[in-house]
Amino acid sequence: MTENTQHGVARRNHLLEAAQEEMVKFERKENEFRKKDREERAAELHLPLGEIKVH
Incomplete structure (x- = not known):
C-alpha cells in the first residue's frame, strides 16, 4: 500500500510540475x-510608447 501511495504522490507531483510549466x-x-x-x-495611433510607462 505504501508503495502505491508513493507512486501516486510522485505521479501527482509530476503532473503538477508539467501543468505549472x-x-x-x-x-x-x-x-x-x-x-x-x-x-x-x-x-496606428502614432503614440510615443517609449515615453509612456506601461506596467
Missing part, C-alpha cells in the same frame, strides 16, 4: 502577444 509558457506567450498588440495599436 505549461502555465508559465502560456503566460509568457500571452505577455508577448499583449506587448506586440500594444505596440501595433500605438503605431
Whole structure:
C-alpha cells in the first residue's frame, strides 16, 4: 500500500510540475502577444510608447 501511495504522490507531483510549466509558457506567450498588440495599436495611433510607462 505504501508503495502505491508513493507512486501516486510522485505521479501527482509530476503532473503538477508539467501543468505549472505549461502555465508559465502560456503566460509568457500571452505577455508577448499583449506587448506586440500594444505596440501595433500605438503605431496606428502614432503614440510615443517609449515615453509612456506601461506596467
